[in-house]
Amino acid sequence: MAHETWVFRSRSWLPFEIADIVAVWHEYRIPILLSTFTLLMIFRTVLHLRSPRERIFYTPQISPPLPTEKVRLLDDKRVNGEKNPRRIVGGLKKRKSSEDAAQSGVRKIQVLVFFSSLTGATEKTATAFTEDLAKSTKNLEDSATTFPEPQLLDLSYIDYDDYFITPPKGEGGTQFFYLLLLPTYNIDTVLDNFLEHLQETHNDFRIDTAPLSRLLGYSVFGFGDREGWPTEEEGFCSQARDVDKWMAKLTGRKRAFPLGMGDSKMNAAERLREWMEGVGDVLGHIARTGGLGEGVVGSGDAVESDLEDLDEEDEVLFDEQKIAQGKTKLQKNDVLNDLEDIGSTLNKSSVDPSEPLEVDFTSYSKKTRPTPPPTVKEMVPKNSPTYNALTKQGYSIVGSHSGVKICRWTKSALRGRGSCYKFSFYGIASHQCMETTPSLSCSNKCVFCWRHGTNPVGTTWRWVVDPPDLIFAGVKTGHYQKIKMMRGVPGVRAERFAEAMRIRHCALSLVGEPIFYPHINEFTAMLHAEHISSFLVCNAQHPDQLATLKPVTQLYVSIDASNKESLRKIDRPLHRDFWERFNRCLDILRERRFEQRTVFRLTLVKGFNIEDEAEGYAALVEKGLPCFVEVKGVTYCGTSSSAGAGLTMQNVPFYEEVCAFVLALNTALAKRGLEYGIAAEHAHSCCILIASQRFRKEGKWHTRIDYERFFECLESRQPFRPEDYMGPETPEWATWGNGGFDPRDERVFRKGKNKVALTESQGEVMGE
Template sequence: MLSTSLCSLPSELLSLWHNYRLPILLSTVALLTILRIVVHLRQNRERLSQSPVPGSPAQLPESKDPLLLAPGAVEKVAINDGHLEDIAIAEPPLLRSKPGPKRVIGSRVPRQASRRTIEFDSEEDRIQPVIFFSSLSGTTEEAAKTLVKDLDAWRGASTPRVLQPQLHDLSYVDYDDFFVSPPTSAPSTKHFYIVLLPTYNIDTSLDPFLEHLKETHHDFRIDTAPLSGLLGYSVFGFGDKEGWPTEEEGFCSQAKEVDKWLARLTGRKRAFPLGMGDVKSDARQRLLEWRLGVQEVLRDIASGKGLGEGIPGSGAAVESDEEDVKDAEDDGAEESEAPRKARKPKKSARVDDLEDLGRMVKSSTSGDPSGPLAIDFTTYKSTSTAAPAPLKEMVPASSPTYAALTKQGYTIVGSHSGVKICRWTKSALRGRGSCYKYSFYGIASHQCMETTPSLSCSNKCVFCWRHGTNPVGTTWRWKVDPPEAIFAGVKEGHYRKIKMMRGVPGVRAERFQEAMTIRHCALSLVGEPIFYPHINEFTAMLHAERISTFLVCNAQHPDQLAALQPVTQLYVSIDASNKDALRKIDRPLHRDFWERFLRCMDILREKRKEMRTVFRLTLVRGFNIDEEVTGYADLVERALPCFVEVKGVTFCGTSTSAAAGLTMQNVPWWHEVRTFVLALNDELNRRGLRYGLAAEHEHSCCALIGSEAFRDAEGRWCTRIDYEGFFRCLESGKPFGPEDYRGPPTPEWALWGKGGFDPRDVRVDRKGRVKEVN
């Protein structure tokens, strides 16, 4: 029986083989393939070539020298394929097996922290100015030698910590010695670069120099900012306006390029704006102004002040340059490499400054603007005999209001005053256009200080670009700061913010120098200036230093308005032509707001005899445009102002304005503003009032209607102000009127229908690209 089963076994196996041979064969092949792959991956592949990699040893040394593990050494490690790679380099190795390219390694300098990476000890350290120049005809060389003599004479007399300047011709220096890393010297000696360059339309030594700066910045072996060890730098360019009338056509173009690339290589340590001079006209004067500015920077550094705070506190300019965009991209790409400080957790809401046009606020502080307005109890008699509570500060330093306003770029002075530079000041410094007040009245925007002695206001306007962060009230119930302290504080704060702009790309040196002398003061920053109890003393201090005054009020404080002494120009905000519209758009806190408003109209008519008066109309579509021309004409007929400014609203995008019904749909277009102005002018003429279309500033969406009294004998508009004439009238002590300090004729480009953009400036978009002006 057993033998029979054994005999049948081979036949059964054969039957199984015939039935399942194909799956068995495939499974066996698959298993062998998998085993082969596993064995292959666990073994090192043989090198195809035994020749070493250029610049690297063929094999590891038998034993490592301790020097190789010290800082600055290179450790070699074999990768899987046997190739040797550098895995760590702290600094350039002292011992090299073969000469190789210069390698500069270190951490990238953060954009904002770059100005503080070099510590300067005002007691021990010295400043070494290094002056570079390039010259073909010898003109720039002569200017450089004169600059050396002038700086040497200046430093010996006032700043002993500044060493004698060194002079180098860019045609003969080794760029690697100066423009890949700062020159080597004693630890207590810190370098400051000064570069003087002409502009040529032929190939010169400047071309390889520019190419070297570009290659250094883009070289992956070198830090993004290898020259961050410098204290700072500044560039001056010589050009010929006969060959290149404008900067866009090539005037001082090579100096601008060097200034831009040095900004990147130094980590944005532009110590003073790029200076430019025409060799056939103003080069000597421009060089003198630029040198004085550089000397001031050197003095600040020598005293331990460094390059200043930079621009974050004052708000960055809306328009940007290629330099700004590039740096922003670099910051985003390499943020993880830079040492970062511990950051405070961000709040869910933010407060931005929407005075800078083009920025939309995505969120804002919470609040319910639809709730009941504050009640004015000041008209009721109090029966309480309790002692009055001690006066508090309007804006304490520990309050959220202080933090919000500071974040928006304000400098809080004392307990209730503030100062800030507006976007037009920054724009004028860069030659990108001035405020409409320059077109209409001749105010130099870069010499204008925007301030207020009272941060409090009695309105909560739906279009307020302060987002409701300033305090409100119907009566003054706070501590009062003396006018002398406010005057000194706002000037100091303004100049400090102007100095923050000297490292911004595109700032013109001559305008920067002019900006360091205040000539105009706009009392319209935030709040209600005439609310301050000592407003007359404050304006008198401004006039004593020959600073013109442009005061804006909201027609809610008739007693203070009646007591106001003459100012250069008095504004009254006219945001609506009837009671209901004024309640909706201004949201006043006074219960008798309309009666106060009308009283101010009557007072303004009397003020018209002793100072220039202006109606400021802010048009908001859906609130105060449709079918309100007649009401506005009634107000003009009642107050008879010298001028009527009509301006489209600037949308602030906050939650409070949205709850009040204000959106982007309420912002009128320029053609809508023009249509309204034409209709209002026609209505005034129909009533026999002597007004006419005077000027416009399309960039601000603003137009000006003027009284015919401000035409000269030839019929030309004279809307500008004779500021010296105003001060002469004021100092004479005799009565005078606005016609007594009427200025010269309004420029042709500023008149109605001409656009109003200064032809000396260049209009750009938010990315710094030039825009065509129709």
């Protein structure tokens, strides 16, 4: 046995060799660590330089996509020292050319995943679903078929005509496959308009009844809540079922996989996974055979068993086929049975042979069937997602479809920090102005709207109608409650607070379309009865309602584009004949120009409707001949929804750009011989007023309103003209070139800047 020498080190007995190593480590550990790290870094660098480098292309997914058509976002590169605004360009997002693939006979199958989401839950699910689908489709690729990355599209921000009248045109013969993930709500959402579009497309005689038959197929999955709708008959996943029905008609019954349905509170994830597996099997079958398989049109079986996909003529044929099949069956029985067996056969039948066969002719056609009365529902039910979203934004919901809200200018005027442009132009004190709307629904989805996805949309009124007296009392109560909440805010002036408790003006704007309300004339009459002026704003999409509108103090029409294509891109109207409706409204305004004050409201959005459109706007002014033209730069609200719709700070024009546009428009009007001029401005809100020379006397503009005179004219029940209630001279500080800020108030700059008092002599151009 070898003898070992032991020493005592650090209170432990160690062999001599180990103790020596530990001593060396404690003495030289820092140089050893640094040397080891240096060697590892040199080794890694050498391997990195020798290994081949691959370029990784990353295309960020756009969700939700921009309105009316697929959008390519320009990089925020500076050109001539300035950032470019986002602009809309047509077509789907282009991928690398597939001409070589098309020549080699490789088939490309592009899957488009459509979704609708109000609270964001479906969008989150759809995003994860699309990512999983992209992984599974890659496993299906072979030498003959490729699957580009699936695209996720929000139904709120696309133009239905681009996808649901004819399939998109892909590169190199790309074929498309549609998947739709849809929730069901008990309120009006964009899905109601989507369903209406599908139905109108199918019934439009100008369009083939199955315009989407070139699709490879489609499938729908619905999310519902069985607590609210226990069964399908009671509404569970009703909107998904309706979309599935109409898609079957439009595609020529190319339902690739049955409708999937899941309870969002119980089993939606499991049902969706099962549905995706089934869809994956179908896509694999298409990749192998080029078709959908048995049971679907084109597979050899021309008749589906689902009656919901049958048209009226098809249903008659189907009933006749059933009768013919029944007769054939009886004939076969007659052949098989002996004569003595006929009696027993008849005895087994429930039909009396001495009476004629009873036939229900009412079942032959849907036209003769009694249709159940339509269910009338509330536009914004309490505790609905829309109700909660609007109340969080500061709205007070009145009844089931009206709202009231105080704007920041009301709060500003109460604190002596300035009123909005309406005071500079027309003499409306912001703290005495009530902003309300009798209809929270709108027929447009404008890219600059502050309320993307939170207010109902629709082309026809299909909701409960609240009486005008209920709305009138409710909006006044809601407005006064919000004014009272300002009592404790620092800086509120006592005299203006007292004035604010007496409403003198009403701006019928906010979110929604006020003229959509069926009793709008009764509502404005209630305003006028209490000597409250009415400023009504409409979007030029409801000419029938506009034609029957009784005089208001001032009638606005939003003119957001100078041509059909620009209007479609920026306003995203729901009506398919939006341009015809737009022009009819301009004709009505031309007829009304001597009955009441009419205004064109131009909202300028950089990259959308400013560049080279002054001549087009001049043509529209010539067509409508309004009393005034308000030109205002768009206000960016900074919400993620507006960013998703293509609007960023780069789309907000500088005040100098708005001024340049107004000068160009004024020149274009003069070239056409139209008597207009630049009358006033309010640089603080980036707004400029062009007025007709009808409101210019002795070289002075008179754009303000004599409100008491207006009510006298109205109560006289005699015809009167806008000049009859023309007010005093426009203040010098409000005229063009003087800024337009009320010298009685104090301008307060944001971002911690010092307060700056603005007087008449300053006359500086300001923007914020």
